[in-house]
Amino acid sequence: MNWEAFWLTVRLAAIVSTLLIAIGIPIAYWLTYSRWRWKFLIEAAVALPIVLPPTVLGFYVLVALGSRSPLGRWWESLTGHTLAFTFEGLVIGSLLYSLPFAVQPFAASFGAVDAKLLRASASLGHSPAQTFRRIVLPLSKAGLVTGFALSFAHTLGEFGVVLMVGGNIPGVTRTISIDIYDRVQTGQYSAANQTALLLLIVSFVVLSIVYGLNRYGLNRYGLNRRPGVVGPWR
């Protein structure tokens, strides 16, 4: 059991999902309320990491972080080393990779807040920003928690982007999934199994907490509750 890789992965996921709350909320706000006619292009761009092979995403991130790109040069002049094959580079790659898993639940929950409440808030003297803070955000708690947990769990299990951007440096960029891959390559099936099982359990627990909170905990105010979906097989 490689605990170094495990804690590195947890640290990466925690940092990424926390940053995604800060980055995702403004993007989701814009996606929900903007009436720009080309908005769908941005929506598609945000959703890209869901369908793109991680190696493709990782490749472009690597190019963007490298010493030939403006970003890479700026970082190098600031810190003296490149972003590629560092923990910081991993964070940037993972942010992009997990962005839709945060933004989409955020935007869905913002959009689900009844427009009547927003109108009432305006009539009571609150600006759109104040309304967002006092009405939309509190009523979107479930979506925020879901987005946080999904991006956490998603980052936990990433492989392709990490390999492309971070390589495989123990203690710096070697995450659990890469560790598992390494073990399998060298025939250590039992060690690979332990780590894989741990990842499986952690991911399952995180998702269970999210779905459980959505079902029984958050945003149950009785009003405006949607009736349960009844399938056609009933």
Added chain:
Amino acid sequence: MAVKTVPALQTSTQPISSELEVRIRKRFANPEGSFKLNVHFRALAGFTILFGASGAGKTTLLDCIAGLTEPDEGRIAVGGEDLYDSEKKRDVAAWKRRIGYVHQDLALFPHLTAEENVAYGLRTLSAAERQTRSREMLGLFGIDRLRDRRPAQISGGERQRVALARALVTEPRALLLDEPLAALDRPTKSSLVGDLRKWNQHHRIPILFVTHNGEEVFALGNEVIVLDAGRIVAQGQPHQVMRAPRLETVANLSGFENIFDATVLALHEDRGTMVCQLGTCHAGSGQLELETPLIRADVGSRLRVGVRAGDLLLATGKPRGLSARNVLPGKIRRLEQRDVIIAAVVDCGGIEFEVHLTLAARDALQLGPGKRVWVVVKTHSCHLMGV
């Protein structure tokens, strides 16, 4: 700059010029197609009823005044200040308008308690002041004991009170009420109206009250505006509008072709009925007694009686052995054919009734102007409305 939500309470003692002036055009759509809202009116302090069928443009009009929808052109001003003026390119944002707006579905904030809902609009005040004001308002509306409950935990009538309190506590310059009482039973409704009246005696702001319930028009109105397909088709005091010009829209909306002023003459509690004298004291208009269902009223109190023309019977001879308690002799003034309905106007001692008949009934009874008839009115066909 933050909105000046609440000038201190002393404004209530000063005479303020609170008049709402609206002159707007706006294209809007309803399920039956596209309409053009084109209205011009002033609403003074007190209740102004906006009356009209659904789809007449009432909600679009209120949304324009509240700033939630932009008119195509025109001007909206309250207390002399322009909120919207298409010529001056002025359009004050909804949240800076200080117009109270209570929608039929109330839109209470589900995650806030009753007290937090009421205090919501007092953003610019200190926490202590917010609490004082909102508790005062909760007290006025008799819902102080519910202050820690969420909207889902209180009844429909209580929610209505919270919604009204939440709008009033901000001391708006005008109040827009979009069928706020539609879902309530009658006693709850009248006590809520009482609270609203009491509040407005001190504040004297224009209250635009949307309804398509004819009874509410009489219960509330100083002034009625009847809206049909985006246009004002009648405007004035309720009894003038709802009665004198027998507009088809008005009759259809209120459901009563016959509406009379009446005075209670006697109560028969044991029989569940009472006797009302119809007719105003105007010279020339007649007087007539009618047995009606009993309501809580004192002898001598004034009310209105509404009777649907289709609920009335005509007889050419004095009927005997009828269960109906009111048999009124009269003369046919005129007959009008409306599609397959005959509307007969019958003069019963100076009071005119409109009676709807079939073509066959007219022919069988050989009805015509000047013919002597009896109008039969069942006690329970008389609908009583407060003044």
